[in-house]
Amino acid sequence: MFEQLEGSKAVAKAVARCRPRVIAAYPISPQTHIVEALSDFVRDGELTGCEYLMVESEFGAMSACIGASGVGARTYTATASQGLLFMTEALFNASGLGLPIVMTVANRAIGAPINIWNDHSDSMSQRDSGWVQLFAASNQEAVDLHVQAFVLAERLSLPVMVCMDGFVLTHAVEDVDLPEQDQVDAFLPPFVPRQRLDPRDPITIGSMVGPEAFTEVRYLMHDQQLAALDELPRIAADFQAAFGRDSGGLVHPYRTEDADVVVVALGSVLGGVNEVVDALREEGVAAGSLGISCYRPWPADAVREAIGSARTVVVVERAFAPGVGGVVSQDVRLALRPLAAPGPAVYDVVAGLGGRPVTRTALRRLLDDVVAGRLDPHGLHFLDLDHDLLERAGTPWRGTS
Incomplete structure (x- = not known):
């Protein structure tokens, strides 16, 4: 259904229809409208079964997402610029643990000097963090990529950033074809985690790894990234068949x-x-x-x-x-x-x-x-x-x- 929406609100609605169980976020321009809208959806009952965490910082947001994803919850956050940099340590932990977190990055310049407007310095600075990075050319593509990002993340157990240009897209109002809830439910299956922390069946993840195995661990991360090159075109083809739009891919x-x-x-x-x-x-x-x-x-x-x-x-x-x-x-x-x-x-x-x-x-x-x-x-x-x-x-x- 076509709606005339600000890009941030359109992305928030798309994310809500992916039914995340946990959203942890801290506001920073130009990302703020996304997480504000999601907070409203949870408060008003439009997004049910979701716990919205108001955290003290971007580092706290990603740390909460790591914990939530580690116990098997579909998890989402959003950030921009200095907020992404504040997450850096936790970003590497999320990818190293193979947690399928989805995050929107509303691309914004990095200071100093302070600049709140758009460029790609923030996400480019994290290009080696082990996260898949998808870039949207339009608000329609931003909406579509978030639905596909959850599929990719959970299919391969990889964290995924969806990057959209701050203000240029996030604050632009235009017609967007929002997928209906039943369409998203049919396209995005319920989350079945590959690993799950459960006190009834205790395991350890993220434990110490010495020189005898660390190279192999990093190679496995690389191999998972390469698997995404094969998986993304398949997901894009499935999306086109289901929604009638050529969106995503490589x-x-x-x-x-x-x-x-x-x-x-x-x-x-x-x-x-x-x-x-x-x-x-x-x-x-x-x-x-x-x-x-x-x-x-x-x-x-x-x-x-x-x-x-x-x-x-x-x-x-x-x-x-x-x-x-x-x-x-x-x-x-x-x-x-x-x-x-x-x-x-x-x-x-x-x-x-x-x-x-x-x-x-x-x-x-x-x-x-x-x-x-x-x-x-x-x-x-x-x-x-x-x-x-x-x-x-x-x-x-x-x-x-």
């Missing part, structure tokens, strides 16, 4: 079949990217785009197949590693490494940090420069960089943009 190619230039991106920026691709196509430029829906585990084979025979790849990313450069671009290069030399030129383009708009005009100017050979494929580029501001700060620009 990647979303757009007009890449014969593309010479492919733009790779994650999240809501893909809408503008695809409009620029269409405009370039009308002018005879063979452009395409590749949306990454699953960032961790990294779908290298799917990325390589989608890029195909393109000669140029432009990676537009909302985070970067200071002192190194692009984050996603390095994964793209890893995916393309098996191709015969020299392979496509890969451009690293950092855009939209701290909520700066990534406009169609700026994207078009970027792609025009790439096609015309005005950008160095070996450099790090910043979209709409303010050179005057850098000069006033006493730091000259050391590259091209």
